[in-house]
Amino acid sequence: MSDIEHTEDTIPFYPDHVRTEFYVVLGVLAVVLVIAIAGLIKPVGIGEPADPLNTPLHVKPEWYFLALYQILKKIPPMILGIEGKIIGVVIPIVLVALIFIWPFLDNRPDKSKRAILIRLAFAIFAIITIIALTIWGEVS
Numbered sequence: 001m002s003d004i005e006h007t008e009d010t011i012p013f014y015p016d017h018v019r020t021e022f023y024v025v026l027g028v029l030a031v032v033l034v035i036a037i038a039g040l041i042k043p044v045g046i047g048e049p050a051d052p053l054n055t056p057l058h059v060k061p062e063w064y065f066l067a068l069y070q071i072l073k074k075i076p077p078m079i080l081g082i083e084g085k086i087i088g089v090v091i092p093i094v095l096v097a098l099i100f101i102w103p104f105l106d107n108r109p110d111k112s113k114r115a116i117l118i119r120l121a122f123a124i125f126a127i128i129t130i131i132a133l134t135i136w137g138e139v140s
Helices: 003-008 013-041 063-074 084-105 113-139
Strands: none
Touching: 063 084, 063 113
């Protein structure tokens, strides 16, 4: 089978496929236009506008942010003349940055049992603290 016979069995892209895609675009635009007109005729409200200065009591973040949320709730408004909420935001960022740069700070081969136990105790303490803050944030 030669190339000439093979090209005769194909459908050209330009008029056929472009026309089909044009019809799809027209169909999607028609659906969007129908939804827009329906929204103009009978708008659906979601309630009163949000008040950025008044957070409802029932609002809680997702479970993976509950520990950070609890930290923000328990920090006093002013610490050493610095606003507490700023400290509540900066401390977790510094701790995550410390976790990322720790391998570069502590890169010597240390196989002593004491160092391993200290690191293990620190890791267990951090995990228990995060779990406790998450549970505390959920029940508070």
